[in-house]
Amino acid sequence: MRNRVVITGAGYVTSLGNTPESIASNVRHNLPHFTASHEFEGCMECAITDFDLATVTGRWKNRKYLSRGAQLALAAAVRAAEDSSATADLLEHAGLFIGAGPNLDISSDFPNVENGNMDSAELAALWMLRYLPNTAASAISQFLHIHGENSTIGTACSASTQAIGEAFRKIKDGYLTVAFAGGGDSRLSHGGLLGYKKAQAIWNKGGDPQKACRPFDAERNGFIAGEGGAMFVLESLDHAQARGAHIVAEICGYGATMDAHTMTAPHPNAVHAEKAVRHALLEAGISSDQVELIAAHGTSTPLNDTMEAHMIERIFHTESAAHIPLVTALKSWVGHCTAASGAVELGILLALLSKGMIPPVRNLTTPCSEQLHFVTETMSLPVSTLLLENFGFGGQNSALVVRLWP
Amino acid sequence: MSTFTQVQHVITEVLEVEPEEVTPSTYVLRDLPTESIDLMEYGIGLNKECGISVSDDIVFLKSLRLHMAEAEDNGIEQQIHLRSVYPHLSTDRIQEILQTVNAGPVLQVQDIVAYIEHAKRA
Numbered sequence: 001m002r003n004r005v006v007i008t009g010a011g012y013v014t015s016l017g018n019t020p021e022s023i024a025s026n027v028r029h030n031l032p033h034f035t036a037s038h039e040f041e042g043c044m045e046c047a048i049t050d051f052d053l054a055t056v057t058g059r060w061k062n063r064k065y066l067s068r069g070a071q072l073a074l075a076a077a078v079r080a081a082e083d084s085s086a087t088a089d090l091l092e093h094a095g096l097f098i099g100a101g102p103n104l105d106i107s108s109d110f111p112n113v114e115n116g117n118m119d120s121a122e123l124a125a126l127w128m129l130r131y132l133p134n135t136a137a138s139a140i141s142q143f144l145h146i147h148g149e150n151s152t153i154g155t156a157c158s159a160s161t162q163a164i165g166e167a168f169r170k171i172k173d174g175y176l177t178v179a180f181a182g183g184g185d186s187r188l189s190h191g192g193l194l195g196y197k198k199a200q201a202i203w204n205k206g207g208d209p210q211k212a213c214r215p216f217d218a219e220r221n222g223f224i225a226g227e228g229g230a231m232f233v234l235e236s237l238d239h240a241q242a243r244g245a246h247i248v249a250e251i252c253g254y255g256a257t258m259d260a261h262t263m264t265a266p267h268p269n270a271v272h273a274e275k276a277v278r279h280a281l282l283e284a285g286i287s288s289d290q291v292e293l294i295a296a297h298g299t300s301t302p303l304n305d306t307m308e309a310h311m312i313e314r315i316f317h318t319e320s321a322a323h324i325p326l327v328t329a330l331k332s333w334v335g336h337c338t339a340a341s342g343a344v345e346l347g348i349l350l351a352l353l354s355k356g357m358i359p360p361v362r363n364l365t366t367p368c369s370e371q372l373h374f375v376t377e378t379m380s381l382p383v384s385t386l387l388l389e390n391f392g393f394g395g396q397n398s399a400l401v402v403r404l405w406p
Numbered sequence: 407m408s409t410f411t412q413v414q415h416v417i418t419e420v421l422e423v424e425p426e427e428v429t430p431s432t433y434v435l436r437d438l439p440t441e442s443i444d445l446m447e448y449g450i451g452l453n454k455e456c457g458i459s460v461s462d463d464i465v466f467l468k469s470l471r472l473h474m475a476e477a478e479d480n481g482i483e484q485q486i487h488l489r490s491v492y493p494h495l496s497t498d499r500i501q502e503i504l505q506t507v508n509a510g511p512v513l514q515v516q517d518i519v520a521y522i523e524h525a526k527r528a
Contacts, residue, residue, distance in 0.1 A: 059422040061444070121454040125446035 005171045006405065008245040009084025009233035011076040012347035013184075015048045015226060015334050018079070020351035027352060027359050027378065032333045034209040034224060039193045042206040044213070046226035046335030047188050051075070062139060065129035067103035069340065070136035072229025073184025076343075077140040080180060084233035084245060088145065094233075095176040096141060096150040097167040099159030099183030100133045101339030104191035136184060140231075149176055154339070156392030157297075158256070159183055160230070161342030161400060165254035167234050168400075177239045182343035184229030187336075193225055199264065201301060214363035215298030215329035216305045216374060223299040226335025230347035247405040248350060252286070252385075255279030259395025265303055266391055270311035276397040277315060277389060284401035288316050289323040291401070292383040293358060295349050297391045298329025299336055304391065309369035317371045325387070328375045332362035342390040342398065349386065353404060356380045409456070409522050413515060416451035420444050428515055434466075435511035452518070458525045464492060465521040467513045470503070494524030 015033040017023045026032065037043040053063055056075040066074065081091065109127055110118050129135045134152040141147070149170060153163045160183030167181035187193065196202045203212040203222040213224040240247055255276035259267040266273065281288060294316075296308055316325055330345040337344045352359050358379040367374055388400045414428045421438060434440050440448075449462045463469055470488075477487035488500050495503070495517060503512045 061420060061422045061439070063422070121450075123450070125450045126443055 003172050003174060004237035005168050005234055005251045006237050006240050007232050007248045007251065007350075008235055008240050009080045009086065010230070010248065010347055010350060011079025011081070011083055012228065012230040012344060012351070013048060013051055013072050013075050014228045014230070014344055014348060015046050016348060020354050023348055023351045024355040024357055027333065027357060030362075032210070032362070034213060034335065036206075036209050037193060039190050040197055040204070042204040043193060043197060044203055044209045044224045045188050045193070046213075046224050048227055057143065060143070062142065064124060065126060065135060066139055067105060067130045067135070067186075068188075068227065069101055069103065069185040069229070070130075070139060071184070072186065072227065072340065073098060073100070073136040073182070073231065074139045074143060076182060076184060076229035076231040077144060077180055080182070080231040080233050081144050086233065090178055091144050092147050093178065094146050095148040095167060095170055095179035096137055096146050097153065097163040097179060097181040098137050098140070099153050099155070099161070099163040099185075099339045099343065100136055101154070101156070101159065101185040101187070102133075103131050104187060104195050105189035106191040108189065140180070146180065148179070155396040155398075156394050157336070157338050157341050158390045158392035158396035158398040159339040159342075160344070161388060161390040161398040162256055162396075164232065164234070164251065164343060164346070165256060165398060165400060168251045168254050171234055171236050178233065178235040180231055181234055182229070182231035183340040185337055185339035186227030187225045187338055188227050196223075196225060201264075203300070211363055213300050213332050213335060215296065215300045215332050215361055216309060216368050216372070217300075217364045218366035218368060220300040220302060220305060223301055223331065224335040226331070226337045228334060228337040228340050228344040230340060230343035232343070232346070249405050250403045251400060252403050253280040253282065253284030253401035254399070255283065256396075256398045259397065261395050264393045266307045267395065268303075268307060270307045272395070273307065273389070273391055273397040274311045274315060277311070277387065277399040280387065280399040280401045286385065286401065288318070289321045290385055291316065291325040291387045292323075292385050293387070294325050294327045295345055295386060295388045296327050296329045297389045298331055298361065300331060305368055308389065308391070309372055313369060313371050324373050326358065326375050326379070326383070327361070327372050328359055329361045330359065332364075333359060342388060342400075345390075346388055346400070346402070349388075353383065358383065409526070410515070410519050412455045413452070413518050413522065416448055416455050417515070420447040420451060430514065430516040430519065432515045433511065434513045434515060434518070448518070452522065456522050456526070458522055460521065460525070465518055467492070467517065470507070470512065474507070494521045496520070
């Protein structure tokens, strides 16, 4: 059984806002939330400053077991359930697919480790729950009473894209009718930033925080850590139409591969990233010149953006191409939300497109590719067919083709 | 701060409930949404709040029925046996516990308070 799969609800918590209106307003006025890091000199971050899970869950004793990433995922899931007008019966049979990252906020639990002794009177009996990858899924299932097939996916910065892709496949192949998919993550802690600082992956040159994140620009020099959560309600088209759900978009194709190259750096020729994108296009049954807008992974690191730009050139800038897609990079607006980046970027993109806005790549003054059609100012062109790309440490590659519902 | 206030604070912190919901006669497992994992957090919290390392088994009366059966098996009066296992509980309280044990988990907030006060005196 092959079902068409549609998005009928979205919930997101981002540094640009939690509603299409607030996100559109912040993009229109060029107000992303990049600031200098308090943790490390010269580094930047993009934080959500007004997030309080209690405003979504009310008093709930298990909040204390959630890392910030899990909190963001739970808040997004609750909002997605509301947005989709999910009934108790729908939730009971729904699946749940979450992209989760490691909790690196270690010093909050272990501020005074000496000689390897981690114990302290402050440590909760079940402190380890904040470090278990499926705690977000457990919390979401408890809170929304979701009982269906599920999976927690830990494929680094590709994770939430793959969570959406896996949910898409489960519904397409008839194993599920409805599934929640997305993720939540934050690396805005001493441990999180230390990890990427040591790996020399983040911007450390100081200067104007608003100018540090510059995907595909010649002056790019590392990503800016962000945070966020986004969850979507996916369901079969038949089920959505039968219950009169509001359909936002259709997920048409998904691809995922591994580089088998290095532990962190992408394959310089993007051979396998290209295969992931081509597979998503193939599954969607479209040719490359039917893609109108690419939401690139665009981390603002030297390696990723060169690799990704060349890959886009190879796939989309052929002599026979009748149409060349626009390219945007949402990390220039929210920083790198790591495991949640794909879901957060899809959420922001759908929110902005619902307001007729295509967001530009910020700070792109000297593009690393002459060929790519980068969006450099907010545009109001109607677009329908989108390609999302996300890649992660470990050589993880993923791509989704999404078509806005007419 | 009284011992009761300390215990009340530990419970309200773990469960995120209002202080008014936690009185000396509140049944910990019947009146409050306490689960087994919460008992572990109470143990950690009591240690932190009162500076006393508690025995979860004794303070939360976890093996009450086992000890009642033990008394019966050994031909000892339950009242006497429980008094030796739970020296922090008064004779009257143990009598009350034995009379109400079939109504559900008997642990009340006052029993935890009694344990802490007994430990503080020791």
